[in-house]
Amino acid sequence: MTDSGMQLAAVGFGTDVWWLILLKAVLIFAFCVVMTLFAIWWERKVVAWMQMRIGPKYTGPQGLLQSLADGVKLALKEDITVKGADKAVYIIAPIVAMVPAFMAFAVIPFGPEVSIFGHRTHLQLTDLPVAVLYILAVASVGIYGIVLAGWSSGSTYPLLGGLRSSAQMISYEIAMGLSFAAVFLYSGSMSTSEIVAAQQDTWYAVLLPVSFIIYVVAMIGETNRAPFDLPEAEGELVGGFHTEYSSLKFALFFLAEYVNMVVVSSLATTLFLGGYLAPWPITAVWEGANSGWWPFLWYFLKVQAFIFVFIWLRGTLPRFRYDQFMKIGWKVLIPLSLVWLMLVATVRALKNEGYEQSRIVLWVAGGVVALLLLSILWDAVTPNRDEEADAKAAGPEPFDPMAGGFPVPPMPGQQLPPVPRRNVRKPEPVGAPAAAELPADRTEGEA
């Protein structure tokens, strides 16, 4: 059983000649780098359009060479190693962050078997029986790069940024990992090429919509992109873990981030959107859509669509607060994906046992509705203890907007005291707050 599974995943892989492997590896590397350059340009363009600007325009046609120019500029900048840095780790960290991002691409299927110089080979560097697990593993190694960068800089902001970033990435990795389990349940394999092949009839995004949504949210959290780009929150942490990096070291982090974006998009495509398989209306009208080199086009378009979503989100959404962000990850995504996984497993097990599908769906749906009703009832009956506690905590202690001599914003549950104004046009209601009694012009006079 296990042996046969292992062998099946390996069929057609591991047989390439050495120059073909080298060629494919170089091509994949080049693809990643070009995608990065392209994605940066595209991001700037799209965000510019969303903000009614033009974006990069002068370097190359439509500014296409802008990111290349930026790269050259970075190479010509001074390479600073900060005084407080832990030198060895500081230098290695960008490489640790970048290399795994590329390595994850080894198992991404770009297309089916094609012919290169007379050799039949898969448009995929290699495939493993545990390919998706491998991607998760190398992605985790990438986190080390970020933590080490933050830690070794010997500076406060990078340290905090690195810690935040790692906390964030590992939090969302759980939701991400859980969302994969449902896919494996359906495909019966962790090998990427088999998962794609198993989606010939229906994409898993259709069969497992909840998993898909969870994955999309988690992948944005995982790549530290807006609206989850807290580690780089300029407002509070300057630049996060790469504050102290400059020149090409900084460029490597930048490269890693964009390659990671492409990786997670490719993974989403592979696991949920049928990978390199042509989308449905095209296959209906065109037989040959899934043969030859065409599948690479479908793959490319799907990945681009995901990258567009990344950019779109960045152009649209404001940044989350750290506690809100962690709350979504731990209190929403994880229980949701666990419950969803068990639901999927139950339905599938019952189906395997020979129960009628419509019946199962009916029962499961009934159960879910009953649970929801119960939880609503529960919410209605029991008073919210957290809120009570908050109210109690906030109650006796009035909010002081000038705590310690600096203006501070109110915490949740606290109320700003009414602002004293000079010209009160409306008559004050009877029993108005004490603010009305404040000498209104005193603040004015001091200001």
Add this chain to the structure above:
Amino acid sequence: MNLYAPILVLGGIALAFGVVSLVMGALTGPKRYNRAKLEAYECGIEPTPQPIGGGRFPVKYYLTAMLFIVFDIEIVFLYPWAVYFDSLGMFGLVEMAMFVAAVFVAYAYLWRRGGLEWD
């Protein structure tokens, strides 16, 4: 060729690229010594002195890391189960349901005890 060898080839190319970039960055960039430039950046104010070895992290991050390990191990159990789900039949479902329920109990405890509060 081995299934894993191509991964090493790709990793090697990426590594070579990284090393070349680092060396190139050191060679092509200008070198103008300036004491202030080598200080840690803290928006222009005098940088906070850093304890040797990066100092101590807030314990909250360790908590996050430990929770991560708990759930990550759960995921590691879930994957092989999911791959061979069809051949395990109802037995697999029942056993995994028990396991997930057990983890959920711990999760509920953690939640109620404020282990998932961040600020």
Add this chain to the structure above:
Amino acid sequence: MSMSTAATATLAVTKVDAPTIEYGKLSPILIIAGVAVVGVLIEAFLPRPARYRAQLTVALVGMIAAFGAVVWLARDLPDDHRGSVTAMGAVAVDGPSLFLQGTLLLIGIASVLLIGERRLEPAGGDAFAPQAAAAPGSQQEKDAAAAGWTQTEVYPLTMFSLVGMLLFPAANDLLMMFVALEILSLPLYLLCGLARRHRLLSQEAALKYFLLGAFSSAFFLFGVAMLYGYSGSVSLDKIGVASAGAMDNDALLLIGLAMVAVGLLFKVGAVPFHSWTPDVYQGAPTPITGFMAAATKVAAFGAMMRFFYVALPGMRWDWRPVMIGVAIVTMVAGAIIAITQTDVKRLLAYSSIAHAGFILTGMIAMSDAGVSSTMFYLVAYGFVTLGAFAVVTLVRDARGEATHLSHWAGLGRRSPLVAGVFALFLLAFAGIPLTSGFSGKFAVFQAAARGGAGSLVVVGVLCSAVAAFFYVRVIVLMFFSEPKVDGPTVVVPSVMTTAAIALGVAVTVVLGILPQPVLDLADKAALFVH
């Protein structure tokens, strides 16, 4: 792509033979595990004031139910008293495991009664820190104490530990044994650090216990790996078959044997793996010390017997001399170092080391009589220890328990009852006739002598004499010296501690005067399933 679709098709067809698990046969373990999980849920969802009562009820009812399950399973054993294995051969349900599980559950009930005691602290609360996560002496801790907080997590932790203990002597393969070892140890490490008084000492105890325990677990695991390398299996039966014909000195087998033995000897606190015992016994909250001293020994000796009797009977000529040496050193060191102790809890700790040596004597006999006498000794010793530590919780002064021996001077004049009970337990430790200690020692020495370990018996008797000296010294101190003016007082406990002590006294006296029924029961239960 076509091959891949074919692959998925073949995957879907093949069915794995689902293992059968007889839940009924595992019911004692499963009930306690369920109780522990319910305990966690109580912690999560019940309001603070309601938790104590709920936890106590659930734990006690669960343990009584589990004891009922053990009795039911024991009655179901076939007439030749051979048991069976369940859960794919990973768990044995046979005489020794059921006997020891029953013992563990009774000890567990008494321990939970001790843990639940809330009348001893003058400010209210139990023996556990109001907020264990707060740094000792910090404002946070003072606030928590002032608010009258109590931790009820102790109960689920104890129950989890008990799950591991129930599984440990029943584990019929080394992996299951390791899992059980960890389940029983991890909660104990935590429990050790929860004392309300002497917080730093308690935390030190927890850390020491954790570090050394983790170290010994690693030994155990390496040993398991070696034995697997030797026999190709982690199942005790298969290792037994493979090692039966071992003629030459196979390094893998010998190293594996030694390393697993180290892990097990650490848990029972045998010399030279005993160094944690005094510090941990002293630092841990006293009810936990009692639980740990009694129950861990029962569980660990059960596992050790199963390991040596089932997996390595063919190797007896290799391991017996070493174990005889360990037993002798343990008895001698425990008895002699105990003489110099000035702290009651440390004294009891060294006494427990000496007793580990006595119990090893029975185990080394390598016969059914050895098994039954060891099990009998474990019952006798478990309740005596628990009772002794329960008495320690009662003798208090302003700084908590007064454990220094000098404080105990003249206790017999102030409160003859408590001192009398403690004297009874000490006499039982010493092995004076008409106490359970005598019956137990007699049984193990007899078995050892028949098993051809006469030298061991001689040393054992001598050590008993030495040990008797320091037990009697404490008795003399309590009854024949003047009480100090500012000496400790004996606090009147609630019915729970009283019940636990009464149980200890009852077992001590009954097993001393009428040991035969329990000896018969142990005899019947002495067969390991192969």
